[in-house]
Amino acid sequence: MITRKPFYYGGVVADAHFCNRLGEISELIADIDTGLNVLLYAPRRFGKTSLVLNALGRTKHAYVFLDLMGIVDEREFINEYFNAVSKSLTSTADKAVNLFKKILGLKPNISVDFDASGNPSFRLGLLPGESKNVLKEVLDLPYKYAQYRNQKVVVVFDEFQEVVNLGIAEKLRSVLQHHGDSVSYIFLGSKKSIMKNLFFDKNKPFYKSVKHLPIDKISDQDWRQYIRQGFASHQKQIDDEAIDTILGISKGFPYYTQQIANEIFGMTEDKVEPGMVQAAITSILGKEEDLFLSEWERLSQLQKKALKLLIHASGVNIYAKETMARFSFTSSALKKAVEGLLAKDVIDHRASKYYFQDPLFEFWLRRLS
Ligand SMILES: Nc1ncnc2c1ncn2[C@@H]1O[C@H](COP(=O)(O)OP(=O)(O)O)[C@@H](O)[C@H]1O
Ligand SMILES: [Mg+2]
Structure with a gap:
């Protein structure tokens, strides 16, 4: 039998790797059900994306997910968003083309590519100079879909602080504000200062358009159980003292808690020995050193x-x-x-x-x- 490693850090976590956050999940689901728009910001690697995808997985709502990190201009935004909408709201390429012909005002020129495993990706053919209208048309898609199907749609914009570099914040707001409660928007951001500026500054486009969902670190109590269980699932043992040392350093920050636990897990034969936690931390600091140095140097x-x-x-x-x-x-x-x-x-x-x-x-x- 192949048993998965009990600790994971890097991408989105789900199922057995997902610890608690039950309060945030139920609050988020309730907000979506009411049709609110939600703002959620926390540092990188804090578990925002994991939280939102887990919450959405527990609902029946259709949802569109777009990560703005890496999108460099309006045109790319339009294409990436169009692709995300198409993939989420339709099951096959043919259906996508037909549906959008039906619900879009303009007759779009849609091309579809397939990757090696047959998954479609969609591109919207744009004529030069057309992107002004097309942005609105594409932004309206989830709304039109919601009307057409008479069902709610959720849209997640991840790393939304990047919008300030695209120069489309104003336009986005002016379109999205007409979508009422048939589309719920979730805005995730890793830069608190930019997100607060966008959403809480009277002169900024998104002022007061959202409910702020606070997200806290995961409690020591929940981590203790998660970590103990993770070791136990592989017939290994960790005592409370070692767990408390981990939490004292990670401060419950999800990525680091998993990373440290994983490092110690890898060193452990059947029982965590004194000194292993420190050795694990030293090894992790070594791996992260470049990152911390560049952080330090930009000050x-x-x-x-x-x-x-x-x-x-x-x-x-x-x-x-x-x-x-x-x-x-x-x-x-x-x-x-x-x-x-x-x-x-x-x-x-x-x-x-x-x-x-x-x-x-x-x-x-x-x-x-
Ligand atoms: N609820 C959780 N339980 C356990 N670990 C988590 C949880 N949320 C996040 N993590 C850890 O943090 C890492 C980063 O999570 P992610 O959702 O990508 O954060 P963000 O979107 O805030 O950058 C994950 O790979 C995982 O190690
Ligand atoms: Mg994320």
């Missing part, structure tokens, strides 16, 4: 210094006189550095405390200092 000297101050002060009372003196900061310089770090999404501010968005970056920096 200004003052921002770097401010991060050291944040670590020293554990993120609280950072403007205390002695703290600032220790790092020879004036309060205005510190304020500016902190604002820069917030805008770069390196840190976050909640309940009068500053946090690193990436717990392993913090851990790496602590070791460095």
